[in-house]
Amino acid sequence: MRRWGLGRIPVQMHADDERFEVYLKQFRPRQPEPLPNERRTRVTRPAFALGACATTAAVAVIAIALMMRHGPKLNHSADGAEHGYVEPATISQPLTIYKANALLAHAPSLKAAMDLMAFHPQSAQWPKNQQSVLFVLSKEKN
Amino acid sequence: MHSTSTEIEDLYRQHGPALLLFAIAMTGARSSAQDAVQQVFVRLLERGLGGVVHAKAYLYRCVRNAVLNSTKAHERNVALDEDTPWFDVLNRDFTEELSLRRGLRALPSEQRQVVVLRVWCGLTYAETASLLEISANTVASRYRYALEKLREAMGAREDSCADARR
Numbered sequence: 001m002r003r004w005g006l007g008r009i010p011v012q013m014h015a016d017d018e019r020f021e022v023y024l025k026q027f028r029p030r031q032p033e034p035l036p037n038e039r040r041t042r043v044t045r046p047a048f049a050l051g052a053c054a055t056t057a058a059v060a061v062i063a064i065a066l067m068m069r070h071g072p073k074l075n076h077s078a079d080g081a082e083h084g085y086v087e088p089a090t091i092s093q094p095l096t097i098y099k100a101n102a103l104l105a106h107a108p109s110l111k112a113a114m115d116l117m118a119f120h121p122q123s124a125q126w127p128k129n130q131q132s133v134l135f136v137l138s139k140e141k142n
Numbered sequence: 143m144h145s146t147s148t149e150i151e152d153l154y155r156q157h158g159p160a161l162l163l164f165a166i167a168m169t170g171a172r173s174s175a176q177d178a179v180q181q182v183f184v185r186l187l188e189r190g191l192g193g194v195v196h197a198k199a200y201l202y203r204c205v206r207n208a209v210l211n212s213t214k215a216h217e218r219n220v221a222l223d224e225d226t227p228w229f230d231v232l233n234r235d236f237t238e239e240l241s242l243r244r245g246l247r248a249l250p251s252e253q254r255q256v257v258v259l260r261v262w263c264g265l266t267y268a269e270t271a272s273l274l275e276i277s278a279n280t281v282a283s284r285y286r287y288a289l290e291k292l293r294e295a296m297g298a299r300e301d302s303c304a305d306a307r308r
Contacts, residue, residue: 027230
């Protein structure tokens with residue numbers, strides 16, 4: 001029997017308890033999950049955000065430079081047009097915001113620009129046995 | 143004292159398992175216990191140990207406070223987690239671990255905490271008393287009662303005690 005002198009009341013420990021204690025100590029508590037590495041991610045986060053911002057800025061600058069370079073070429077492609085005015089016949093490709101802006105900027109009047117935007121020449125050629133749905137529907141109404 | 147993250151990670155490796163077991167003994171659930179322990183160490187990684195002299199005692203106090211704060215916010219005396227093992231399985235004997243876990247679960251929370259702190263966390267009576275804010279005599283009596291009940295609960299395993307001594 002072992003005695004633990006704790007304060008005024010002695011605590012007795014049986015031999016069985018001691019043996020049982022030894023037996024219990026054989027068990028090892030399980031390992032906890034690894035620590036989330038908060039501090040490292042906090043340090044790397046601003047660097048990553050800074051890099052992302054720099055990349056975005058660089059891409060934006062390149063895009064603007066390309067637009068500035070190609071913009072006048074597009075306007076000049078409209079043959080004989082002054083100030084980049086685009087003839088109706090030249091709008092065979094889909095209308096984009098960029099083209100719409102160019103039309104609005106350089107067309108002689110707003111009406112002319114709207115007309116150019118509205119009336120696109122139908123470039124798609126349908127095979128003999130196929131028809132456009134719009135064409136069929138418009139025919140039915142008539 | 144400025145503590146590096148390596149020092150804190152070393153403390154986690156050294157005391158993490160026992161701290162987790164102590165938190166489980168308090169909360170009853172491994173997940174919330176894990177949260178409490180990690181919360182303490184993440185805070186330490188951010189702020190450092192400062193002027194702490196007795197790191198071990200400090201860690202146990204922090205974990206206890208974290209568990210108490212979380213259980214204040216949630217529900218006290220939650221049902222104990224039955225499925226997750228608390229200990230590594232010895233010699234693939236799952237029944238032994240289960241028997242011990244059931245025995246611990248059957249103990250009142252105060253006795254369970256004392257037995258965990260004494261046996262697996264290696265705290266002295268005085269340290270346990272200081273941590274739990276009770277007298278050393280209370281710790282000793284709780285410990286004795288806990289061992290007695292645990293031995294009864296694990297009755298069939300008493301033969302293993304003799305094996306452990308050999």
